[in-house]
Amino acid sequence: MPPSEKLPVKIKYLATAAKLACAAALAVSAAGPVVAQNAAAPAAKVTAATPAPKLVVVISVDQFSADLFTEYRSHFTGGLARLASGVVFPAGYQSHAATETCPGHSTILTGNHPAHTGIIANNYFDLSAARDDKKLYCAEDETVPSSSSKKYSASINHLLVATLGDWMKVANPKAQVVSVAGKDRAAIMMGGRKADELVWLVPTGLTSYPGVALSPTAQQAGTAIAAAIAAPRPPVALPAECGSHDIAIPIGDKGATVGTGRFQRDGGDFRRFMASPEADGAVLAAGAALRQARKLGEGDTTDLLILGLSATDYVGHSTGTEGSEMCMQMLALDRELGDFFARLDATGIDYVVALTADHGGHDLPERNRQNAWPAAERVDKALDPDAMGKAAAEKLGLSQPLLYGDGPFGDMYLSKALTPAQRKAALADLVARYRAHPQVEAVVTGEELAKYPISKRSPDVWNLMDKLRASYNPQRSGDFIVVLKPRVTPIPESGLGYVATHGSVWDYDRRVPILFWRKGLTGFEQPNAVMTVDILPTLASVIGVPLDMNKIDGRCLDLLSGPESSCR
Structure with missing residues (x-):
């Protein structure tokens, strides 16, 4: 094993071709980083009169639950430690029920629940x-x-609503917006319709919308990332902090285990690349390259750089949230963010950072049963919509397929070929079937949700109807929605790829950290529950971009600790 591979993750993970070559792309895109003469000088305290920052950096860490943030907070020494010294909302919520990647990302920079984003x-x-x-x-x-x-x-x-970048472009067309992510849906849902550059990771490096040519800098970064993906990766040494997590957990019936992984992979294995700190390092390096090439934050207006970091989600799905793999990922994420912020610091740009997640997550049931949740289990295959629809169709003498759904929970759709009488009978039968199953917490019809108002209460006291309503869009949602009981993992078998997931109405999937940092901003912790829909109005206030609050579900969060307010 090369000596560099023996370094602990917390020291330096991504000393790979991707990071080195993206640094080279920076060098050719400009004469080099602009180092302000006063970069090391103490920052003036941020007050209500402080001018708007020149750059807004918004970071989404996919599946970064509030539980993970709390568990590893004392171990952070890099970028996440910096953010934890700023303005911290540890009880943030993706308040809606559909705690998946696309809906979650649609809330972060639109200020709207999925009911209004349409996602x-x-x-x-x-x-x-x-x-x-x-x-x-x-x-x-x-x-x-x-x-x-x-x-x-x-x-x-x-996407039915505007994003922060869209609002910024309306206020000042010179504002630049760049969105870089591991997943297309993260880059797209946060980047909006007016982004100057919007790219995401693919096996060949970076890509964008069909027919959209990459900029020279994105091409160079993509070539470097492709080379890193093509290269095999030997195992990484286990940091001492992760020793207590290094326990093999059997999954499936073929002798497979998770919990002791070291991010080893064959060359060209894109899936394993994505489920490692390499993926986040590649996004951050590409984001740094594009920032410098476009001189974001160096002009006479405020620019926006969006970064969607997906590795935590892939690690969580592939190995769960409590093994050595996630521990290593958390330490590497902290270090990579620290390196990214250090690069920004060297420019002397006045920038503000907001970091959150698209949803939380929970561990695989095999490990949950060994810890605090002995009743944790995998979903019964009988709840598959094809199986449930077939049984109902046979009983009622109806044609198949009768029921459409993307899994054993969530939105369910009845066939459009039904007459009104058939539809009424099928809906009654299927709702009763699902409600009778011991793994089902509740079944709610679209008709019931359409009559229910979107809650204005604090998200920590939302009931089941509140959560479901925030995800319900009458043009797109199902005829009824199935809710599984807590700690029922909607993956019927383990050992076949993904072993854990998210998507439920329960707080382990809804709760996410919301963190803000700016040089000179006095740090404090606000324990009250807030929502990701509050991020847009908060940042818009900081940079002085007017919003039509009649089109926003969120509210401005005050980032100043004294008698003044940052909310204008």
């Missing part, structure tokens, strides 16, 4: 769609003839 799930069904594949991906253009939910044409068409 109700990663995948939903439109049974009137003019194509055989009725399942729609949240970030696709289904009108493209070749597009399907599995091989789709990426698009922002399904």
Whole structure:
């Protein structure tokens, strides 16, 4: 093993071709980093009269639950430690029920719940769609003839509201917006319609919308990332802090285990690349390269750099949230963010950072049962919508397929071929079938939700209807929604790829940290519950961008600790 691979993750993980080559891309895109003469000088205290920062950096860490933040907070020494010294809202909420990647990202920079963004799930069904594949991906253009939910044409068409970048462009067309992410849906849902550059990771490096050519800097970064993906990676040494997490957990019936992984992979294994700190390092390096090439934060207006870090989600899905893999990922994320902020510091740019997550997550049931949740279990295959629909159709003498759904919980759609009487009978039968199952907490119909108002209460006291209503859009949501009981993992078998997931209405999937930092901003911790929809109005106030608050679900969060307020 090369000596560099023996370094603990917390020291330096991404000393790979991707990081080195992206640094080279920086060098050719400009003469070098602009180091302000007063970069090391103490910052003046931020007050209500302080001018707007020149750069807004918004970071989403996919599946970074409030539980993970709390568990590893004392171990952070890099970028996450810096953010934890700023303004901390440890009780942040993705308040809605559909705690998936696309809905969550749609709330962060729009200030709206999925009920208004229209992004109700990663995948939903439109049974009137003019194509055989009725399942729609949240970030696709289904009108493209070749597009399907599995091989789709990426698009922002399904997002119904404006993002922060869109509002900034209206206020000042010179403002630049760049969005870089591990996943397309993260880059798209946060980047908005007016982004100057919007890219995400693919096996060949970086890509954007169909027909959109990458900038020279993005091409260089993508080439470097592709080279890193193609190179095999030997195992990484286990940091001492992660020793207590290094326990093998059996999964499946073929002798497989998780909990002791070291991010080793074969060359070209994109899935394992994404489920490692390399992926976040690549996004951060590409973001730094694009920032410098475009001189974000160096002009006479405020610019926006958006970074979607997806590795934590892939690690959580592949190995769970409590093994050595997640421990190593948390330490590496902290270090990589620290390196990224150090690069920004060297420019002397006045920048503000907001970091949150698209949703939380929980551990795999096999490990949960050994810890505090002995009743944790995997979902019964009988709850699959195909199986439930078939049983109901046979009983009622109806044609199949009767029921459409993207898994054993969430939105369920009845066939459009039913007569009103048939639909009434099928709905009654299926609702009763799901409610009778011991793993089901509740079943709520779309008709019930349509009559229910969106809650204005604090998200920590929301009831089940409040959570479901915030995800309900009458044009896109199902005829009824199935809610599983706590700690029921909606993956029927382990050892076949993903072993853990999220998406439930329960707080372990809803709670996320919300962190703000700016040089000179007095740090404090606000324990009251807030929501990710509050991020947009908060940042808009900081940079002086006017909003139509009648179109926003969130509210401005005060980032000043004294008698003054940052909310204008």
